[in-house]
Amino acid sequence: MQYRALGRSGINVSLLSLGTGGASHFGQKTGVDDAGRKRLVDKAIALGVNLFDTSEQYGASEELLGNALVGVPRDKYILATKWSYRPGGKLADADALVTAVERSLRLLKTDVIDIMQFHGILPGDYDQVMERYIPTMLSLRDQGKIRLIGFTEMMTLDPKHGVPLQAVTEHPDVWDVVMLKYGILNQWAAKEVLPLAEKHGIGILNMAPVRQTLTRESDRRTLFDSWKADRTVEVSSLDDEKPFDWLVHGDVESVIDAGYRFAAMHSGISTVLTGTANVEHFEANARSLEASTLPDADYQRLVGLFSESAAKN
Numbered sequence: 001m002q003y004r005a006l007g008r009s010g011i012n013v014s015l016l017s018l019g020t021g022g023a024s025h026f027g028q029k030t031g032v033d034d035a036g037r038k039r040l041v042d043k044a045i046a047l048g049v050n051l052f053d054t055s056e057q058y059g060a061s062e063e064l065l066g067n068a069l070v071g072v073p074r075d076k077y078i079l080a081t082k083w084s085y086r087p088g089g090k091l092a093d094a095d096a097l098v099t100a101v102e103r104s105l106r107l108l109k110t111d112v113i114d115i116m117q118f119h120g121i122l123p124g125d126y127d128q129v130m131e132r133y134i135p136t137m138l139s140l141r142d143q144g145k146i147r148l149i150g151f152t153e154m155m156t157l158d159p160k161h162g163v164p165l166q167a168v169t170e171h172p173d174v175w176d177v178v179m180l181k182y183g184i185l186n187q188w189a190a191k192e193v194l195p196l197a198e199k200h201g202i203g204i205l206n207m208a209p210v211r212q213t214l215t216r217e218s219d220r221r222t223l224f225d226s227w228k229a230d231r232t233v234e235v236s237s238l239d240d241e242k243p244f245d246w247l248v249h250g251d252v253e254s255v256i257d258a259g260y261r262f263a264a265m266h267s268g269i270s271t272v273l274t275g276t277a278n279v280e281h282f283e284a285n286a287r288s289l290e291a292s293t294l295p296d297a298d299y300q301r302l303v304g305l306f307s308e309s310a311a312k313n
């Protein structure tokens with residue numbers, strides 16, 4: 001496993017990390033039982049993965065992750081979780097953050113959350129999040145209940161990273177970590193957010209690096225058809241049926257393999273989250289991140305084709 005610095009935190013994180021949300025929700029939506037989750041977590045630890053991401057929003061994932069980590073020495077892993085500041089659509093009181101942190105600590109069976117994140121800051125909410133909740137977050141850090149402060153973007157509503165850009169521009173000292181989406185069809189972050197995050201030592205957790213548009217034909221077709229109509233991105237040089245198959249050659253086993261590799265190639269990315277709860281898929285993704293590069297000509301072609309792409313999913 002390769003490791004990268006998590007920004008200025010002094011922590012090194014594995015290049016592949018495990019997320020317990022996404023389509024699988026740590027196997028809760030894909031028929032994986034507790035024994036399967038334990039196997040997955042043990043495999044991740046055995047492969048050198050040291051970052052696990054969860055949220056109060058992912059069904060019972062926090063508790064299930066806490067259970068699956070029983071027996072693993074606490075210094076072997078970093079826990080990231082999230083708080084939804086808009087339950088029922090309304091801004092919560094700051095006290096609710098304290099309650100949420102206590103609950104996450106209990107469910108995760110730990111006395112410190114390494115990375116506490118606001119879950120999916122909506123465009124337009126950033127100033128209120130800063131004003132209402134950051135003093136409480138700082139106080140929780142002073143009390144030793146959390147170590148690092150972060151947030152995640154709402155990728156479907158903010159695909160060009162308006163909130164991350166505001167955060168790394170206006171308050172780089174507040175944010176230790178930002179979670180955003182960067183991938184073959186989501187290269188927008190390379191324009192400003194990733195260079196600024198690197199400059200200020202803000203760690204970047206790359207979420208949902210392959211997810212949907214790259215892998216689901218119907219989503220990809222809708223996106224490509226819109227580009228063909230408005231010419232935002234020129235895709236006429238690609239095969240209509242299999243537009244990414246040219247990436248599969250040499251030791252690149254699949255389009256998904258290429259997707260995870262690409263996701264790690266920018267030096268501003270600290271770690272790439274995979275949301276699979278399937279052990280074979282997880283092992284394949286670990287191989288992708290172990291290789292962690294595409295041939296330079298393929299990488300350059302992807303940048304040439306999709307640098308203006310900010311697919312929502």
Ligand SMILES: NC(=O)c1ccc[n+]([C@@H]2O[C@H](COP(=O)([O-])OP(=O)(O)OC[C@H]3O[C@@H](n4cnc5c(N)ncnc54)[C@H](OP(=O)(O)O)[C@@H]3O)[C@@H](O)[C@H]2O)c1
Pocket residue numbers: 018019020021022023024030053054082119120152153154155179206207208209210211212256273274275276277278280281282284285
């Ligand atoms: N706003 C937010 O806070 C936010 C939003 C999205 C994600 N996240 C975080 O990022 C994590 C990852 O997100 P994600 O799960 O959407 O991202 P992802 O890893 O890019 O996509 C997972 C999807 O890809 C499939 N997949 C993965 N590896 C595969 C392989 N080797 N072969 C075939 N299919 C494969 C999975 O299917 P299988 O299950 O069948 O393997 C699943 O459908 C989440 O768990 C969460 O922690 C946070």
